[in-house]
Amino acid sequence: MDEFSGxxxxxxxxxxxxxxxxxxxxxxxxxxGLCLFVGTIRDLNLGHTVTHLEFDAYDGMAIKEMRxxxxxxxxxxxxxxxxLHHRKGDLEIGDVAVIIAVSSVHRAAAFAxxxxxxxxxxxxxxxxxxxFREDGSHWxxxxx
Amino acid sequence: MDEFSGxxxxxxxxxxxxxxxxxxxxxxxxxxGLCLFVGTIRDLNLGHTVTHLEFDAYDGMAIKEMRxxxxxxxxxxxxxxxxLHHRKGDLEIGDVAVIIAVSSVHRAAAFAxxxxxxxxxxxxxxxxxxxFREDGSHWxxxxx
Amino acid sequence: xxxxxxxxxxEIAGGPGLQLDGIxxxxxxxxxxxxxxxxxxxxxxxxxxxxxxxxxxxxxEIIAAGDEVVIIPPVSGG
Amino acid sequence: xxxxxxxxxxEIAGGPGLQLDGIxxxxxxxxxxxxxxxxxxxxxxxxxxxxxxxxxxxxxEIIAAGDEVVIIPPVSGG
Numbered sequence: 001m002d003e004f005s006g007x008x009x010x011x012x013x014x015x016x017x018x019x020x021x022x023x024x025x026x027x028x029x030x031x032x033g034l035c036l037f038v039g040t041i042r043d044l045n046l047g048h049t050v051t052h053l054e055f056d057a058y059d060g061m062a063i064k065e066m067r068x069x070x071x072x073x074x075x076x077x078x079x080x081x082x083x084l085h086h087r088k089g090d091l092e093i094g095d096v097a098v099i100i101a102v103s104s105v106h107r108a109a110a111f112a113x114x115x116x117x118x119x120x121x122x123x124x125x126x127x128x129x130x131x132f133r134e135d136g137s138h139w140x141x142x143x144x
Numbered sequence: 145m146d147e148f149s150g151x152x153x154x155x156x157x158x159x160x161x162x163x164x165x166x167x168x169x170x171x172x173x174x175x176x177g178l179c180l181f182v183g184t185i186r187d188l189n190l191g192h193t194v195t196h197l198e199f200d201a202y203d204g205m206a207i208k209e210m211r212x213x214x215x216x217x218x219x220x221x222x223x224x225x226x227x228l229h230h231r232k233g234d235l236e237i238g239d240v241a242v243i244i245a246v247s248s249v250h251r252a253a254a255f256a257x258x259x260x261x262x263x264x265x266x267x268x269x270x271x272x273x274x275x276f277r278e279d280g281s282h283w284x285x286x287x288x
Numbered sequence: 289x290x291x292x293x294x295x296x297x298x299e300i301a302g303g304p305g306l307q308l309d310g311i312x313x314x315x316x317x318x319x320x321x322x323x324x325x326x327x328x329x330x331x332x333x334x335x336x337x338x339x340x341x342x343x344x345x346x347x348x349e350i351i352a353a354g355d356e357v358v359i360i361p362p363v364s365g366g
Numbered sequence: 367x368x369x370x371x372x373x374x375x376x377e378i379a380g381g382p383g384l385q386l387d388g389i390x391x392x393x394x395x396x397x398x399x400x401x402x403x404x405x406x407x408x409x410x411x412x413x414x415x416x417x418x419x420x421x422x423x424x425x426x427e428i429i430a431a432g433d434e435v436v437i438i439p440p441v442s443g444g
Contacts, residue, residue: 060342127364139299139364140364141363
C-alpha cells in the first residue's frame with residue numbers, strides 16, 4: 001500500500017470506531033477544510049423501532065472496495081487524504097457504523113468528496129445490515 | 145436560551161477548539177447522519193506562505209449571528225442539533241479556526257446544512273482574519 | 289464448486305456456503321441462472337451480484353477452477 | 367458619538383474606536399457618508415456595514431442616542 005501512504009486509510013473493524021483516529025489521519029498543513037461524516041444506528045427506521053443491528057461483511061472484498069472508493073474520491077475531488085472506517089459485528093442504537101474523514105485545500109471539495117464516498121459505499125461495498133425490531137428481523141434492501 | 149436547549153450550541157473561544165465536544169453535543173438516537181466540518185489555518189493562501197493569523201471578533205454580535213445561523217440551519221434543513229464553535233485570537237498553521245457539527249435523521253440534510261452554515265458564516269459573522277506572511281500582513285477580504 | 293454466501297444469501301443457502309457443480313467454464317450469467325434454479329430464494333431478492341476473487345464479476349466472465357466465487361445480495365452498509 | 371471599530375477599521379481609525387459627532391438622529395446612510403468623508407480609508411474598502419446594537423443596520427435606520435454603533439468591514443471568519 002506504499003502508493004497510498006499518508007493519503008488513504010481504510011479499516012473494517014469489529015471494535016468501536018474512533019472519530020479522532022480518522023480526524024488525525026487527514027490533517028495536513030495545506031488543507032483548510034476537513035469534512036467528516038459519522039453514520040450511526042438509529043432507533044427508528046421506516047417507522048419501526050429498532051433494537052439492534054448485525055453487520056455481516058465480506059472482509060477482503062469490502063476492504064478492496066473501500067480502498068477503491070477512497071482512491072477514486074481522492075483523485076476525483078482532489079482531496080489530500082481520506083480515512084474510511086467501517087464497523088462490523090453487532091451494533092446497538094447510537095453505535096457508529098461508519099466514519100469518513102477527508103481533507104482538502106478548499107472546503108467545497110471536502111463536502112462533495114465526503115458525501116460521494118458515503119453514497120457510493122452504500123451501493124458497492126459488500127457489507128450487509130440485519131435489522132432487529134421488536135417484531136422480528138430482516139436483512140435490509142434484500143427484498144423488493 | 146431555554147428554547148435552544150439541547151439543539152443549539154454556539155461558542156466563540158480564545159482556547160483551542162475540540163472536535164469531540166461538538167461531536168458529543170449533536171449525537172442523538174434518532175439521527176443516522178452526522179456531518180462535521182473543521183476549518184484550519186493553511187500554510188499557503190493564494191500562493192503566499194502564511195506564518196500565522198490573528199482573529200479579531202465583535203464578540204456579542206458574533207455570538208448572536210452564529211446563533212441565528214445555527215437556528216436557521218436547524219429549521220431549514222430539519223436538523224436535530226447544531227454545534228458551532230469559532231476561535232479567536234492568535235492562530236498558527238494547522239490550528240482549528242472553526243468546527244461545525246450537525247445531526248439529522250438522514251444524511252443528505254446533514255451535509256447540506258453543515259455546508260450552508262460555513263458558507264453563510266463567512267458572509268455574515270463579524271470575525272476578521274489578519275494574515276501574516278513573510279513579507280507583511282493584511283486583513284483578508286478588506287480591499288478590492 | 290463451493291460458493292460463499294453473505295447476508296441474506298446465507299439464509300437462502302442454509303449456511304455460509306453452498307455447493308453448485310458443473311459451473312467451471314460457464315459464464316457468470318449461467319451461474320446466476322443455475323443458482324436461481326437450485327435455490328429459488330435467490331429469485332426473490334431485489335437483485336444479487338456475483339464476485340469472483342473479490343471483484344464484482346460481469347455476466348460475461350467465465351468461472352475458472354480455483355476462483356473464489358461469492359454471492360453478493362443487495363448491500364446495505366454505511 | 368463613539369463608534370467601535372474591528373479588523374481593518376481599527377487601522378483606519380487608528381484605534382479601537384473613533385469619534386464622530388452630530389450623527390444622532392441621522393440615518394445609517396448618512397453615517398456611512400460622514401465616515402468616508404472624515405476617514406477616507408473607509409472609501410478604499412471593498413465595502414463596509416454598520417451594526418446597531420449588535421444587529422446589521424439597514425441604510426434607512428436612524429441612529430439613536432445610546433446606540434452601540436459599530437463599523438463592520440468585510441468579514442473573513444471561518
